[in-house]
């Protein structure tokens with residue numbers, strides 16, 4: 001099982017259109033069969049779709065799959081926490097230097113101060129800012145944030161292991 005097979009699941013992919021005219025091609029049914037043999041959980045399956053097919057198309061389903069394990073009196077903070085954890089796990093590319101790790105200043109080129117080699121540096125200060133929480137509010141939510149992020153990271157590890165991509 002490899003990334004290219006997963007990409008075929010995307011209805012918009014060109015390979016899928018081609019597969020409909022060739023008897024020897026892999027069909028979406030084949031892929032679903034392989035996935036079912038891989039023993040992926042729903043969360044793991046959705047994670048792979050986000051990672052290899054499209055973050056935007058599958059983010060909402062993945063979000064719901066993560067959220068169902070938590071009850072919260074304040075749904076809006078929980079929503080923000082889950083969304084930020086997903087962003088941190090999926091789109092760590094620095095927005096200031098567009099992932100290059102360098103910015104151009106009057107004196108020439110210098111290392112981007114917002115990231116490490118183009119990977120955005122998330123700090124607690126940035127997380128609390130993005131969540132719209134002050135320091136005290138953030139410290140109350142920090143444990144939950146770490147737990148959800150770890151959960152997503154564990155889904156990544158287990159899903160990649162199941163499709164033999166590690």
Ligand SMILES: [Zn+2]
Nearest residue numbers: 094097112115
């Ligand atoms: Zn940067």
